[in-house]
Amino acid sequence: MPARARFSATKRKKPEPSIDHAGTDSSQPEDKKVRWDKGSESQEHNRAEATSDDETSISTGKVYLAAVSQLGRVGCSYYDPIEGVIRVMEDTQESRHFDLIKMVLDQASPDIVLTSSRSDEELIDALREYTDRLGVSLQIRPFKEFTPTKGRSKLLSLRLLTEFPVADESTPKSDAVPTNAYEFMQHRKAITGDPATQRWNASIRLSNFTAADSSPLCMSSIGALIDHLVRERVARDLDDDQSSDNLDIRGIQALSLSQEMQMNADALHSLQIFESESHASVHSDRTKEGLSLFGTLNATQTTLGRALLRTWLLRPSMSIPVITDRHDAVECFLLPENLASATVMQGNLKGIKNVPKILGSLKVGKAKLTDWQDIVKFAFHATMLKDALSELHLGTCVNIVKKLLSALHVASFKELGTAINEIIDWEESATSDRVCVRPHIDEELDNRKHVYHGIDSVLSKVAEQIATVVPPTFSSLNVVYFPQLGYLICLPMLEEWQSDMTIHGLDDWTFQFSSA
Incomplete structure (x- = not known):
């Protein structure tokens, strides 16, 4: 319930749905709920006091954003301290000028920006341009902090996903028969307390509201973001517990841009926006565009036009x-x-x-x-x-x-x-x-x-000069010029050199190789 009260401090008119710590939809208005107990007025008073204290502590928080890109694809996430929510953007194709990241930066207005040392140079330049313009801190972290496996492990260790919500005591229920799946699992304390089972449950709950699990770049950014939040908390509270269990993260939401519609892979596949087909030749691994909306609309004449149309369909404009x-x-x-x-x-x-x-x-x-x-x-x-x-x-x-x-x-x-x-x-x-x-x-x-x-005439003069110092045993010589090596002088193979394995060079000459 305290998670709902915090939304009253936000400036958004229509908050996005999120799964809070109680497992309920925090976007539903308060006036539609039915109170079963007689102490609702005292609960509302306590909730207001808790909200005031939380807002005082959260309002001093900073917005942290982590972004990483590889080969033109980008994934990012940022932490909103007002709502205690991590918003994630799945891996998507980015434009040459990183216009998508610029829109995310303008919308999130981060105070600290994190990126990997192995991100694309264009992304680092775009982030540096933004941070220099607004005086925001940019931290280029080691690439080892941006790994998908580490991000998944950090995300699944959050209490938001590992712990099942406690049923509301004011709600009438029967002790003998569970009323929902969460209550049923809560009764199975022996199984719920198993760390492996908790991790499995966390992965199932994660897939309910985001597909970040299938986006390695997004997972990498989440891992680096949670790591930085833990370091900031430890530095502020001087606490020895450096795990992500105590982080005040009450929800995870898919990032929604204000000017463009962000479509995930499932939506693109369901709407058949793009469809890749195998090449007709069995000897080719290349794919081609099949029967899809992009293939129907694509009447472009240039490579850049094709890429622009693909970007429009990936992120339709809402402006x-x-x-x-x-x-x-x-x-x-x-x-x-x-x-x-x-x-x-x-x-x-x-x-x-x-x-x-x-x-x-x-x-x-x-x-x-x-x-x-x-x-x-x-x-x-x-x-x-x-x-x-x-x-x-x-x-x-x-x-x-x-x-x-x-x-x-x-x-x-x-x-x-x-x-x-x-x-x-x-x-x-x-x-x-x-x-x-x-x-x-x-x-x-x-x-x-x-x-x-005129190199031929120069070589002829060099050959004439060399012929004056070569013993008369050598009836001919050849002078060639290689730009990488310089002058190379070739002499005919003598008969004694062919019978003897040892080749005796001339004075001030160096034997290099012999050929037919």
Whole structure:
């Protein structure tokens, strides 16, 4: 019952349902309950006093959030000290800019953020940007604290899950016949006291309100979060008991975003949002999209468009302005006057490759010739795309069209394409299968290329110089140049070397290897 009184201190109008320590639904209003005893007024008075004391102690608490990501997937959890609830977000695919984590941070407003040292660098950068902007503490913890098995063990050791609720004494019941399953198990004290049975019961109760058990990243974040809560409690109370049994955790809830709908794996499978089918070839382990809502709606022309549509279906928007803007865009593109422009836009979008991936290759210096060609194509197609957008009927009334018109800088694209075409020699690059720069761009590079192209004459001069110091026994020699090794001089194998296993080298020469 004290768990219900604490909800009166929250600012939320409609608290989410949670399983409290009494095993009841704490979201039900108080006026719908029937009081069977005559001391309800005194109980309400005691509850109010307990609530006041609890609120005084809890209001000083901080919000802790733990997040971890691997290979673009993210899972997180945070502790709300007002309600004493841990809210968890199951493993889900994250966008390149970690927009989901940013929404979670804005909604939870944590005071301390925890993450693993092995999380994706993009996640750490997003968390550091948030903490630096708001002056929040960011702790990068050792990766050993973020393990699924440890998180599961910490979660199942909570009293919220291991202990069965005690039946209300004011409720009429019979001592001979149990009235519910909890009461039946409570009578079996010998079995209930078994730690293995308690752990089994905890795993069953955990599956009642969250599917975090099947999300390793989420479980990892929960383990690190509970560990940090235990350390904070020990540091504050100077208590030797460093277990998670004494934590004031009264509920575990699935995280609900205010602007997007978070769908778990069961909902996605039941609604057949995505459906993976095995490849037709028995020799291939790849899968393809089967008969699903995503496969029906997917008419995208680019890799980024496909990823964006998948994100929309994974986390449908609940923002009315966003939904209205999408409806306006669809209505605009389906107008008879805009069918021709829409067809041109689809053709230009088809020519745009994965630009963020290409820019990443350029940044680390691993770009290929095709990457530079795709950059030039992007500049061309983006320019044509803006021209098609400008010809849309009633296009200026659509929000997404206005954003695209302001974001596509035609002058910058033309300048970029011209600069690349003036620097890269496409014909020589295609012949050499590498990126080649045109002459008269860099004087030092031109000199090095001149020396490299004249390497044959240099080797001939070196061979003539070596021939003057080689004994006349050697009728010929060969001088080659390897960029990784340098000059390599080859001499013919003498007959005495073929009969004798020992090869006597020349003075100031080193034997390396022999071949046919």
